[in-house]
Amino acid sequence: MPELPEVDGVVEALKPVVTGKEISDVQVSETLQKSFALGKESIIKNSSPDAFAQALLGMTIEKIERRAKYIFFTMQKNTAPYVFVNHLGMTGAWFTVNDLADITEEKYRKHAHISITFSDGSKMIYSDIRRFGECRLLEKISDYPPLLQMAPEPFADEACEYFIAKTKLAKYQNKPIKAVIMDGHVISGCGNIYATESLFRIGMHPNRQCQRISDKNKRALFAEIVAVLQESLALGGSTISDYRNINGEAGGMQDRLQMYGKKHCPTCQQATKQVTIAGRTSTYCGHCQH
DNA sequence: CCTCAAGACCGGCTGC
């Protein structure tokens, strides 16, 4: 599941390959067309597959950026700007290829849903096995309010103070700290993997109530989250289960993970424990995390 | 108005 570092890797890989290219053809999978016919918004949100494809036609990709776990493609059509917003969900992936057959892994080839062809003949293909990802075309970011509710980028100067202020809101007081740090309105880009690692690294129990944590410890936690995210960014992200970077290459962070998906604590060797927090499996060490 | 649970969106994988 791609979190901030993985999404960043995708963006950096796409940038040199597709920036400045003009879209000459867009194909949407039969699967998505059928879902739409059944009244579902599978991957393509707020638009029919046909209208989505039609709108992209003739657009030029001006700029590609990551914001939290979203990818923003700034597009230009004639003189009008648009933003193509994409979230990879659990299993979304982009491939820059000349042909669908160039996607070597069958499950990604089989679940290719949006194929964008550029005027030079190259393609950018969006594949998503479980279809939890999303694609939406906006005239401007503010047309989709949730994008304005996101916490600042974790590396921004104000991000820590924003985090501290948010954690003081009444609705977070009784929540487990892990639920709070995985909430994108509090911190951007920290999902299950990096929340699990950060909490382990500072020895904090994932179920610790937010109101029982001092400002000092909140700052230490925030700093650890930033450090873990930066370490992962530098290593090209974690390659776990369904995430692949754009060239199908593996990142290096998975080898540094100490608690996520582990059966034993690397510090004390005791068996790790699991609890469900905010609907997600949380692994921790009952001996080392308090 | 706020908060929270449930619903929506899924198929690979595990385990019986």
Add this chain to the structure above:
DNA sequence: TGCAGCCGGTCTTGA
């Protein structure tokens, strides 16, 4: 071999 159930990022909806 078959199949039920698990898993999860985020927004939306209903209570």
